[in-house]
Amino acid sequence: MSDKTSDKKALTKNNKTKQNIATRIKELDQLVEWFYSPDFTLEEAVPHYKKARQLAASIEKDLLSLKNEIAILADK
Amino acid sequence: MANSSTPTFTVADFVASLNQTLSYAYPDVIIVGEVANFNSSQGKWFFWDLKHVEVDLEQSEAEAGQGTATNDTHSPTQQTLRNTNTLTPDPSPAKISCFGTAWQLKTPLENGWKIKVKARPEFNARFGKFSLIVTAVQPIGAGSIKLAFERLKAKLTQEGLFAPERKRPLPRHLNRIAVISSTEAAGYKDFIKILGERTGGLVVDVIHTQVQGLQAPEQIIRALQKLNEKAEAEVIVLIRGGGSADDLAAFNDETLTRAIATSKIPTITGIGHEIDITLADLAADVRASTPSNAAELLVPDKRAFLAHQHDKLSSLHAYLIRAVEEQSRAIDLQPVRHLMLQNADQALESVRQKIAILNELNPDRVLERGYAIIRNLSDSSLPSDNKPKIGADLEILRQNDIILAEVKEIHER
Numbered sequence: 001m002s003d004k005t006s007d008k009k010a011l012t013k014n015n016k017t018k019q020n021i022a023t024r025i026k027e028l029d030q031l032v033e034w035f036y037s038p039d040f041t042l043e044e045a046v047p048h049y050k051k052a053r054q055l056a057a058s059i060e061k062d063l064l065s066l067k068n069e070i071a072i073l074a075d076k
Numbered sequence: 077m078a079n080s081s082t083p084t085f086t087v088a089d090f091v092a093s094l095n096q097t098l099s100y101a102y103p104d105v106i107i108v109g110e111v112a113n114f115n116s117s118q119g120k121w122f123f124w125d126l127k128h129v130e131v132d133l134e135q136s137e138a139e140a141g142q143g144t145a146t147n148d149t150h151s152p153t154q155q156t157l158r159n160t161n162t163l164t165p166d167p168s169p170a171k172i173s174c175f176g177t178a179w180q181l182k183t184p185l186e187n188g189w190k191i192k193v194k195a196r197p198e199f200n201a202r203f204g205k206f207s208l209i210v211t212a213v214q215p216i217g218a219g220s221i222k223l224a225f226e227r228l229k230a231k232l233t234q235e236g237l238f239a240p241e242r243k244r245p246l247p248r249h250l251n252r253i254a255v256i257s258s259t260e261a262a263g264y265k266d267f268i269k270i271l272g273e274r275t276g277g278l279v280v281d282v283i284h285t286q287v288q289g290l291q292a293p294e295q296i297i298r299a300l301q302k303l304n305e306k307a308e309a310e311v312i313v314l315i316r317g318g319g320s321a322d323d324l325a326a327f328n329d330e331t332l333t334r335a336i337a338t339s340k341i342p343t344i345t346g347i348g349h350e351i352d353i354t355l356a357d358l359a360a361d362v363r364a365s366t367p368s369n370a371a372e373l374l375v376p377d378k379r380a381f382l383a384h385q386h387d388k389l390s391s392l393h394a395y396l397i398r399a400v401e402e403q404s405r406a407i408d409l410q411p412v413r414h415l416m417l418q419n420a421d422q423a424l425e426s427v428r429q430k431i432a433i434l435n436e437l438n439p440d441r442v443l444e445r446g447y448a449i450i451r452n453l454s455d456s457s458l459p460s461d462n463k464p465k466i467g468a469d470l471e472i473l474r475q476n477d478i479i480l481a482e483v484k485e486i487h488e489r
Contacts, residue, residue: 014251014277014278014279015251015277017277018251018277028385032388032392035392035395035396036395040399042399042400042403045396045399046396049392049393049396052389052392053389056385056386056389059385060382060385063276063378063381063382064276064378064382065276066275066276066277067272067276067277068268068271068272068275068276068277068278068279068280069278069279069280070268070280070282071279071280071281071282072259072282072283072284073281073282073283073302
């Protein structure tokens with residue numbers, strides 16, 4: 001596999017993970033907003049809160065496991 | 077006069093042979109000295125003498141060795157420095173003529189400045205004179221560097237190269253960046269470390285170059301060109317750790333400054349320490365005070381983000397508890413209380429009625445009314461007709477006393 005191909009794969013994989021994290025962050029933000037919105041009810045609050053916690057934990061796990069891909073380019 | 081072992085030349089052949097020998101022995105040489113008799117012709121060609129000055133060549137060698145790129149092919153230069161130092165018995169009167177062109181010399185020069193030149197030694201046949209054909213110049217020593225910096229800064233400022241309106245903001249969500257630095261330098265290592273601590277998932281293309289010395293500007297410019305041609309990185313980061321004014325002089329090179337200013341890809345510099353400002357810093361879109369600060373300015377800190385998420389969830393938890401309490405208080409308990417009281421009243425009434433009935437049935441109440449209760453003391457198991465026998469002992473219980481009696485006669489009613 002050429003360096004360029006592996007580079008692209010790394011970039012794609014990183015991008016996918018980052019997009020996935022970004023989507024979950026957005027979902028978490030929406031969940032949090034719901035608590036302060038007029039739609040808030042105590043009956044739904046507990047499942048919403050549990051879901052928010054699960055989302056936060058998964059975001060943290062993925063964020064901490066993401067590493068930077070460092071490639072030294074040839075000068076020529 | 078001549079014998080067979082003595083070579084004989086025409087003038088032109090001798091000059092050609094001499095230059096060939098010089099070119100072989102010194103394809104490139106770096107010489108340190110002081111500018112004297114500086115002259116320019118039409119602002120395009122420059123002539124001056126390079127006078128001998130006492131300098132610490134060991135230090136110059138050490139500096140030249142730091143951050144050496146892998147394609148460095150100029151080690152003879154260092155050898156030359158050492159040899160020159162050893163071979164000069166009385167260097168005080170020594171001077172060499174120098175020649176350079178405006179497009180090669182990107183640094184202003186003045187008499188008395190200490191400089192380092194990269195040059196090719198050559199005997200000029202036309203003028204019958206030995207000179208150095210200078211390809212690069214760098215001021216050395218704090219005084220010369222400062223003067224050259226101020227001159228060039230004024231010139232480039234006038235051209236608008238450092239104008240604030242030229243500055244572009246760095247993209248916020250980065251996927252790919254490029255770093256130009258010496259991978260052996262502490263500054264580069266700091267940058268990579270901080271970058272890794274703050275973020276992940278970033279592709280970092282690194283081009284290793286020298287970050288000090290006469291060859292550094294050219295290598296950095298080539299790296300900038302390459303990255304701009306590839307056009308993959310979203311930001312170019314130029315990194316160099318702290319050092320003396322001489323160490324950082326490469327970043328005051330005019331061509332390099334122009335290359336940074338014209339980069340299509342936004343640039344950020346992290347050169348030296350907070351107090352070190354180079355022309356490269358002024359030309360970049362963003363100047364970071366140090367390599368570590370460059371990493372901080374480039375990417376948000378994931379640890380701060382996670383702490384913020386934790387705070388948000390904690391606030392949510394507290395909010396939820398408050399909401400439960402408030403909602404509990406908001407529930408109207410009056411109907412419940414009314415219902416409970418109503419039920420209690422009914423139960424009380426029922427108890428009262430039962431007590432009244434029981435009271436009515438109380439035997440004492442019967443005795444109060446003048447009746448008496450008679451019990452057969454002789455035979456507790458009375459026959460079914462409830463008749464006592466003649467002679468049986470009876471106990472007569474009245475309201476206030478008990479009478480013992482005997483059955484004398486029994487008459488039918």
